[in-house]
Amino acid sequence: MADLRARHHRRLRRLRRAARRWTVLAGTLGGATAVLTPYAGLGLPDAFWAAAAGGSAALALWRWSDLRALAARPEPPAADPALAGQRARARLVAAVETVPAGRGALAEVRRQRARLALRGTAAAGPWARLDAASAALTGLAARLTGPADPAVLEATVAERSLRDLAHRVAGVERALRIAPADSRSALAAAHRTLVEQLDGGVGAYERLVTAAAGYVAEDGRAGAEHPSVHPLTEATDFLRGVADGLAELRTPADPLRARP
Template sequence: MGDRRRRDWRGEYNDLSAKLEKHIERLPDYAQRAQEKLQRYFPPDEQSGGKPAQRPPMPARPPIPRRPAMPPVQRLAGMSLSSMAEQVPVVADAKAKWDRWNQPAAKLERRKRRASRAMTLWILLTILCGIYMVAAGTGVLNAAGTAQLPQAIAALAGVVVFGTFGARSGMRLRSLNRVELPAAPAGPPPLPPAGSMARQPMERLAESEASLAELLRQLSTPSAAGVAAVPDISVADARNTADEAAKALRGLADRIQALERGRDAAPAREKSALEAAVRKMREQLDDGLDGYGALLAAAGRAVAASGDGGLGASKDALTDATDRLAGLALALRELSS
């Protein structure tokens, strides 16, 4: 029964797809007919002697090649998790939780907890078996007060087995406590949510950071003569200033997100004031990105001038842009603090 319904559904879906593609192929004919009807009611052009204005015929479009219909399951399978995470907040939260779960530090902490719980269990079982062994050996469990040797031997075996497991768990916990995790590579900071006003500036900042890093790397690379195009101290100063400015810009973006969350939860009469504050901070964020872009442009001009021999003015422009961005980063830090 289920197979028949599935086949019927697939047949209806294929028929609907074929009809839709047939109408798409006839779109040029529909457009030609619409143009002819429009020319009938088009007002006459006075400059052409009362004759209707002649329009060039619409060029016929080539027929659209028919493509095999893709089932919905395959279309959904072709979508990447990252694109879904950018559009659906629930998927983004689930992806973030999954990433935190798979971090090496989180895995090590879970192993430590399991080893500690196992060691506690084996120690408790060892203690219980030891108490039972003493009680059976002294005759406390027997009304006649005589010792029960088989029970005492079984309890002793339990003490040995559980004690061994407890010792192994303790050694495993000790070795886990000595594990030193390697330093995790610094990945790109997470972007704000898709609906936030700070999302587009942070995407722009990430692209600018990548471009500036490449330009500064080229400026610090020695030429064939063994001399770098720009002194290392200037490149290091520009790089440090750019890092400080990026950190200040992200701090301001965090404040924008906090204000947006407060605006969404605030009463209706308070939302207008919070919305105005968000827009003002967005303008400050755009100004900071413009200053960052000025440093990026100066670095690009320096790279372009390094092959022409006229590098003096480009070096000065790079220094000036670095100084301006340093002052802007200081102002942004005061705003985001």
């Protein structure tokens, strides 16, 4: 949402410009009407001049009235600089995300920021493993079709849950550093349980990625060789035969060898 105070001032400037413009126009048309109206009476063209002058004067009065009414209202409060900065960043991010390369760059920036936030905690190692496994699965996702589609959806949901669990582990670990001595043991036990859950979940995710890679590998094994190899071999033999034939045509025949 735009700054209300800036919008208020823009409206005031527009009304002031409009009021001045209609005032100048009304004065110009009024003066022209007074000069051009003949003493013998008004004709049809003079009536048009007079109507235009009167309409411009009325519009000028309305614009000045609107300007006074708007200026009499209290100014809206100024926007919070923090909120303004957030809106500016949101607009910048939206603009960058419209570019295909920008989406990848923003995703990498967010990933690095999350990794830095978890640095020094027990969640940093599993998070790095999860990043590597997720990148591998992203490279395989385009080939995981047919019966493998549900596995890709399950992996997406599991990755989101594991990342949330990693942030929870880091938060509990930071709280453990400042916890009183009488409650530290219970919190430490809960932290160990969360770390075990995170490590086990990342391990399961890595096994899923390994199984996905095996599926892609087996799905591509149509026989002893890839289906594209045979057409390439035929094309190679054809071109080689054509080249040999052209070479024979360009070689001059030996006249002595040609005699019986």
